[in-house]
Amino acid sequence: MSATTKRIVVFGGNGFLGSRICRAAVARNWDVTSVSRSGNPRWDTITSSATPPPWSHHVAWERADIFRPAQWTSLVHGADYVVHTLGILLEADYKGVISGRESPLSGLSRAFNPAKGAHSPNPLERVRNEGAPEPGVEPPSSPAQLTYEMMNRDSAILLAKEAAREGVKAFGFVSAAAGAPVLPSRYITTKREAEAVVAREFPDMRGLFFRPPFMYDQSRTATMALAAFATAGSAVNGLTRGVLGGFLGAAVAKPLKADVVADAVVEALADETVKGPVEVRRLEELANRAWRKTML
Template sequence: MASAVKKLVVCGGNGFLGSRICKLGVQRGWEVTSISRSGEPKWEAVTDSKAPPPWARKVSWERADIFAPETYAPLMRGANYAVHSMGILLEVDYKGILSGRDSPLAGLKKVFDGQKPASAPVSTTTPGPARNTYEAMNRDSAILAAKAAAEGKVDAFAYISATAGAPGLPSRYLSTKRQAEQQLAAASESFSAEAAGFPTPLNRPIFIRAPFLYDVHARPFTAPIAAVAGAGTVLNNFTGGALTGFLGSMVTKPMKADEVAEAVIEALSDESVNGAIEVPRLAQLATKGWRNGML
């Protein structure tokens, strides 16, 4: 008797990594749903073509507001797996700068203002620009999605975190990622789920501590950055890890975006995988996932 088709929901499935997770889910024969504010991706932003790839026809591209769980909670019900892939690297309103509402100088100030106070939790009434903060996107949106996943009895929830910060990034980039991990881990324990505001314990949270991601075809500008990070990794290993605290992800071996997507799919599939997954384990899962995908 054939097993039932697995169902995967990707919050942020139209992004650089999220779209690749959707692709590999489809290649596994899963039923894949993407949740985002805009629906289907702008393909030239995530691939090397403006045309949608063939696999995209097998994904349900749903529009929903991550800060309004009622718009996507029904999609979580009956799903086997869910992924949150919606964090931000920089706190900049790119549309505001391009439209002239904000000056480039003001945008740069926002990027490098590491002393900016933490923002309050967002809601459906919070103005759009106020949502573009580390606290909102890296932490609060993940917790809201995880609550919907817990209520929907999803079997495993993967959160795309980060292995480390990087020079020039405010410390809040990484600290909000870790705060999300801590709250999701607490929500998986029956005695603390209610205290964390979860209706029911969260099943098998997985924290994907990804390094710098690159794709030489879809995003050529990531190739030289990856090369620098790769060289930094060699130097850091030579110095016994002395540069890790200062340079963070720039001395951590980068990975192809497709490799991390493979690792995410494999981590969800393997019931023994849970908690924080660092780069060496991600590489192992990616290799295992590639082999399983070829079967």
């Protein structure tokens, strides 16, 4: 590897968006590492084929639990960029629902329970004030414990803390454009809390908070129909000067193809002038800029 080669570590790199960020980074000849609990992707769940694409052989697919830093801190050492793409849409234990261990109503009631988010939005503050163990050292023992606070917020802050300690130049956090009526409010508030804490606690590390809308790809046929609905809603929202956006949120934001968001993430990381929240329009601009570079 050349001394000038950039090194990126993508947490959740075997997922729908994370794998595409890895692909975009490989296209730039960066040194790419993916970190996830399962390691290698199940390609049939994130692409249209079960066969690994050629670029995937240029990625180090590592296995580690985000809530056990000792498993992955060595992977972050020497990285230029670290990206957090982990998160959950609903807290319901899907396996429990399917197997009959939990009813769909109880799963949803847990997700919409506001009491879960009552503690401090900053796990680092809890450590300082209460002398508690560092957040995330004890991983959840079951899917029922995977809360918005843990996955959408605390895991990102934990990763940012270690990245800053290792002198990482830029930290990318995949947040969201907005919430939606079908999601608990804690889905978006925990992401915004993560953004605020990372920006405040680690000012010497360039923080980029990507706020994509609904993402789609032809390899996931269900996303195409939802994208068509969101596109229509976005058009109507534009004609009504944003009236629908006030209560439908991301449901009427213009959807973007997952590859577009991935290209934008990598382009933003490479541009030292980009920092802070990166909204939908800016994502499109960055992706277009990245595409033009490939045409030169």
